[in-house]
Amino acid sequence: GENVEQHPSTLSVQEGDSAVIKCTYSDSASNYFPWYKQELGKRPQLIIDIRSNVGEKKDQRIAVTLNKTAKHFSLHITETQPEDSAVYFCAVSVEYGNKLVFGAGTILRVKS
């Protein structure tokens, strides 16, 4: 089955710095790659997603890049703020339908 590896598992940055989280996947047929943010005790929240027909997508301080050839995609957060502290999950759609396989998550800590 699909395997999604996410790195790093933890990431500490100073407020205002950038943070980058990378995921690799194995199924070359996958076409949809969302990112979720989960704060402690809350539901995962979709923050950005990208489809295989584009290489980059940006939404204010958040951007995602996709390299289908190398089968990896990355989340970029610029000008980090303390409220960005959370667990971030990448996911990959597999098979037909809305089945997502998730990475193990990255704990992001933004120090003020």
Next chain:
Amino acid sequence: KAGVTQTPRYLIKTRGQQVTLSCSPISGHRSVSWYQQTPGQGLQFLFEYFSETQRNKGNFPGRFSGRQFSNSRSEMNVSTLELGDSALYLCASSSIAGGFDDEQFFGPGTRLTVL
């Protein structure tokens, strides 16, 4: 528009019992997916229902089952509970048009504790 709702929010059961969890999707959404979240295994896909039919299934034993009603509300059932079933169970809704690779929006989850 109201978000995804799940009931109950918390549940405590003992080994061997069974449990039923409920999920109401966003109005107009026709797909409901269920995920199990644990510290050790992370987020794992259980199954997806679309228009009352199971469209996808994860690698969970047959003790885990689900169904979807004509109003798109979904239930999942776990029979013969084991200690390892303790987890946060999340449902996600998507698919107005009935396609795939749609944005999925999660509910708040049901925290199940098995004693």
